[in-house]
Amino acid sequence: xxxxxxxxxxxxxxxxxxxxxxxxxxxxxxxxxxxxxxxxxxxxxxxxxxxxxxxxxxxxxxxxxxxxxxxxxxxxxxxxxxxxxxxxxxxxxxxxxxxxxxxxxxxxxxxxxxxxxxxxxxxxxxxxxxxxxxxxxxxxxxxxxxxxxxxxxxxxxxxxxxxxxxxxxxxxxxxxxxxxxxxxxxxxxxxxxxxxxxxxxxxxxxxxxxxxxxxxxxxx
Numbered sequence: 650x651x652x653x654x655x656x657x658x659x660x661x662x663x664x665x666x667x668x669x670x671x672x673x674x675x676x677x678x679x680x681x682x683x684x685x686x687x688x689x690x691x692x693x694x695x696x697x698x699x700x701x702x703x704x705x706x707x708x709x710x711x712x713x714x715x716x717x718x719x720x721x722x723x724x725x726x727x728x729x730x731x732x733x734x735x736x737x738x739x740x741x742x743x744x745x746x747x748x749x750x751x752x753x754x755x756x757x758x759x760x761x762x763x764x765x766x767x768x769x770x771x772x773x774x775x776x777x778x779x780x781x782x783x784x785x786x787x788x789x790x791x792x793x794x795x796x797x798x799x800x801x802x803x804x805x806x807x808x809x810x811x812x813x814x815x816x817x818x819x820x821x822x823x824x825x826x827x828x829x830x831x832x833x834x835x836x837x838x839x840x841x842x843x844x845x846x847x848x849x850x851x852x853x854x855x856x857x858x859x860x861x862x863x864x865x866x867x868x869x
Contacts, residue, residue, distance in 0.1 A: 661701020661740045665692055668733040681724050688717040692737050702740040714738040718747035728754035745781050748798045759809045768813045775806045803829045814851045823861055838862040
């Protein structure tokens with residue numbers, strides 16, 4: 650018989666509690682992070698009072714989130730802490746205004762992923778972040794800046810999907826890229842096509858890249 654533990658709090662509260670534990674562990678490795686303790690304490694306090702998910706009727710919750718994300722980035726904190734704080738904000742429907750640290754943390758997590766499960770997890774995180782920031786970043790007005798978060802996020806989403814070798818995931822990420830970055834479709838799939846010629850690339854991946862490459866370069 651399997652014995653199941655009883656956990657206090659809803660799923661969001663449990664996740665925030667686990668984040669607080671991870672934060673304290675990282676403080677033992679980097680004493681500079683101790684200065685961020687009030688911010689992490691506030692996340693737990695808010696969850697205890699209002700629950701671990703759902704919109705918050707609190708002023709300055711967006712400033713709390715952005716400030717903590719920027720502070721973590723400034724201290725070169727581990728991506729797990731940055732993504733944990735970002736997920737707290739997403740559970741509470743708070744806009745991710747400090748998006749650059751989150752995009753960088755997602756890229757790091759994707760680069761470090763080695764198993765299909767890890768890739769699927771970071772794929773899901775990217776999908777959630779894209780949905781969160783779409784209302785503000787989808788106009789993509791900074792087209793002269795190749796490092797703009799909206800661009801990097803979608804390119805990394807597509808690359809992560811390719812690495813999963815999962816057909817539905819690839820199709821979804823490619824559709825998202827095609828819609829978000831219409832001016833970059835031809836270049837992206839041309840570059841991907843050159844890499845897809847390698848015999849190490851799975852046939853399902855090659856087929857999907859070939860189809861998009863043909864679609865967006867046929868009239869070139």
